[in-house]
Every structure is written in structure tokens, then in C-alpha cells.
Amino acid sequence: MMYMKSSENILSLKNILFGYDYHSPVIDGVTLDVAKGSFIGILGPSGSGKSTLLKLIVGIHNPWSGQILFSKYETDKNIKYPIIGYSPQVDVIDWSFPITVREVVSMGIWNKSGFFPWITKSSRTKIDVILKNLGIYGLADHQIKQLSGGEQKRVFLARALIHDPDIVILDEPTAGLDNMNKNKFLQLLINLNLRGITIILSTHDIDGIAKKLPWVICFNKSIISQGSPSTTLSESAIYRTYNLK
């Protein structure tokens, strides 16, 4: 991961090329500037490379070529680099794993909560605050296998937020939710964005999510179009994104 000089952009991707085997790139020449405080949805069908793009941004994969640059910015005391919060798709998680909600959220601050295996008092307080803010404090000691779909997403959002990130990257955070829970979750994200947190999420949901976001990127291996939903989600852009004839 590299950093660039302070600017209004928190993140810049320059001509990113990446794939899982050398014959077929999954991400083909992506260039993108993400302004600080923006709220971006990456829209595309399954297999379009949305999750891969997010994994490249957070450093799970390294691009074959191109650069991913995070901007540093000045605070009162010193120069800071953006802190990243990440939440993967929940279907990669083993939900039968014997672990509580509090233990999952504590993973987000594993390196700030002491040397010993248990959760420290200060970490516990921090976790409780974030769980209260997300409306799941009552579930703190529940096993994760007891959670509903909406609760699972909130727990992972809590883990992504526990270390006070500047930028939160969420992979399909509303997949599998009914409309009511989808709207509730979206409202949570809007509130976070209003507090200045940059949010990038992936979705395949045009009507339920993409149309309600301030900025949408139609994506299928490369950026097809981007802008406000009213200008970006044109019939031709959607046809090209979803490989429809």
C-alpha cells in the first residue's frame, strides 16, 4: 500500500490490472479517484470483480500493475494516514464458529487491546459504545450463530468501525436483507458518512441500494460509467454492466 501527498482525494487507483490466473485479468485498467468524505457504491453482477477490486484496495491482493495510493492528511499534531475499516461478504464466514459478538468486534482492535488473550476493560467499554450506536448492544454476549442476517451485517460493521477508520470498505453489506432491513442498514451508513467517514461498498442491487447512493460506479472488470445514480444508471450502462443484450 502506498501513500500520496495530501489532497482532497483520500484514495486514488491508477491503471490497476489484476487477475487470479495470468490469462484473464479480473480487474482491467481501473483508474479511480475517491474524494474524502464520499459515499460510493460499486454496482455490478456476480463475477464482475467488485469484491476483487475492494480486496485490492484493502491490500488482500497486490495488483499486477498500477498503483493504489492513500493520501496523508494533517491533523492538529501530526500527519496521519487514513485508517481503513473492512467488512468482507458474510457468506465467507463460518457462522457456527463458537464466538460471541463482543469477541468478533474486539478483533478490530486486536493490536490495541493489550498483550494478553482476554478483552481489556478499556476495549470492552469501546466495544459496548459501538454496539450501542449500532443498536446491537443486547447481543454482545450472544453467539454469532444466533444472529439474523441484519444483525450479522451490523456486527461486521461494528468490527469495521471499532478502530475509528477514515474510510470504510464494505463488500455486499446488504446482500440477503429484506427491504426494511436494507433501508435501516443504509441509513446507518448515511449517518456514518455524515460524520465524515468515506464509504465504499459493493452491491448488485440496483433499485434497493445503488439508486439511493450519492455516487455510483457501474463496474464489470473495468469502470463502465460513474456519477450520480440519475445520470449513471442509464439503460445502456446497465445493459453493458450486466452483459445484457
Add this chain to the structure above:
Amino acid sequence: MAIDFLFQPFQYEFFIHAIIVSIIIGGICGLLGVYIVLRGMSYIGHGMSHAIFGGAVISNIVGIGFYIGAAVWGILSGLLITEINKRYKIKNDAAIGVVTTAGFALGVFLMSTNQAPSRNFEALLFGNILAVTDLDFIIISIISVITISFIFFFQKKLLFTIFDRETAKVYGVNTGRIDLLFSFILAIVVIAAMNSIGVTLLAAAIIAPAISARLLTNNFFKMLIISTIIGIINSFFGMYSSFFLDSPSGATIVLFGTGSFILVIIYSQLKKFHHMHFHADRKHSHIHTHSEEHRHEH
């Protein structure tokens, strides 16, 4: 008289020695087994023990220390499995099957062609606690301390890696290094347990306590404690019974592990049965305080 009979084994120094070693090994196998079971790599204990057998035979023939050869071979096998899995998209179980069985086959081949092995390799295959020397006892104790320290100080990284590997990487956990350290710890635990339990039976000693513990609790830390205790109990009674039955220690310990697992299954079925009946009577009368969206099975 009956009490004298029951305490008879403890009159022998070799037996006290053997039971202490068994308890230590049973405990650390139970402890480590939790991570192996939750990682979905139950086969690794089986594979690693077989691979290490090859290393042990080679080190003996070449004339380097048994522990050094076995440890190096074990770690190399672990690394090779990880690399095959990563580079060639071959699943872990298949990679383990190829790498570790090859190590075992090489060990058997060299053992049969080598005329005068200076170590009792049959004891390594099936376990013989009488083969444990004073040096082995010291090394087993050191290995236990290393294993417990590793679990204690790396717990957060280990748990994060096992639960959500990719995100752990994003949050600064060096998952590759954790894999390497875990392979190393598993290799040294296998080496510690080879003499008393034997490579062919070791996997059960690692897995059985952990899966029994998993059925008894949904709490990770309780699972660690219960699995360790079950491992100790199995080893104690396995070793104790082997004295009276004149049976191989490894096989007897593993049979106790299987027996305790069956008991736990019966217990959890009875508990489930009781729970269902209890709730069937009360499901319309007790108050739910769960939050919205929360699912609860009755």
C-alpha cells in the same frame, strides 16, 4: 486390598514417569486440537505425524539428532502443504495427503532397508511409553511450555486468522507468519507425542478432545479448557488401564478418547431431547426478551 490393587501401578517409578508424560501430552494435544478442528484441518494432525515419521527415520540414518531431523521435516512438510495449496489451487486435504504420505512412505522404506536402526521405530508407529527417556521427558516439558506460551501470547492473532483470515490480513495480522508458527508448534507437539501415542494414532488424540469439547460448549475459551481437560483425562485413564490390560499405551489412550466422544454425543442428545420437551411445554408461556430480527430455535 482393592485400594492397594488400584494404586499398584504408582509403586513403579517408570509408571509415574509415564503417566506424567501422558498427562502433559494429552493436555497439549487437546489444547492444540481446538485450533485444528476450528480451522477445518483435522487431517493435518494425521498428516503431520506421518510426515514426521519419515523425518525421524532419515535423521536417525544420517546421524543427526532425532528431534532436529523430525522438527525440520515437519516444518518443511507444513510449508510445502501451504505452498501447494496457495500456488496450485489444490485443496488442503489433497496437499496434506500427498506430502505427508510421501514422508511416511519414505520413512517405512528406509526403516525396512536400514539394517540396524538405533531407535525403536515401532514405538514411534504405535506408541510405547517405556521408550520415553529422561532426555525425551525434558524435551516434552520444554515443548509444552513453548506451546502454552504460543497459545497465550498469540491467541488474538490466531483466533482472528482462523475466524476470518482475509480480514485479519487487512488489520495487520501477518497470517503467513501465523501459519508458519502454527506448523512449527504442531510439528513439535507431534514430536513430543510420538513416543507415547505413536504416529498412526496421534491424530485421534489431537482431534477427539476438541470435537467432544465443541459439543459441550459454544464458548471458545471454555472449549480450550474443556478440550485440554478431556485430553488429560483420556491420557490418564488410557495409560492407567494399559498397565492392567497390558495393552499399547497409544491405542488405549485413543480408545478412551473415542469412548469419551461417544459419551459426549449421548449426553448432548439427551440434553437436546430434554430441552425440546422442556420448551414444548413452555413455548407459549415464557417471555421473549430477544431483540428484533433475532432468531431462536425451539
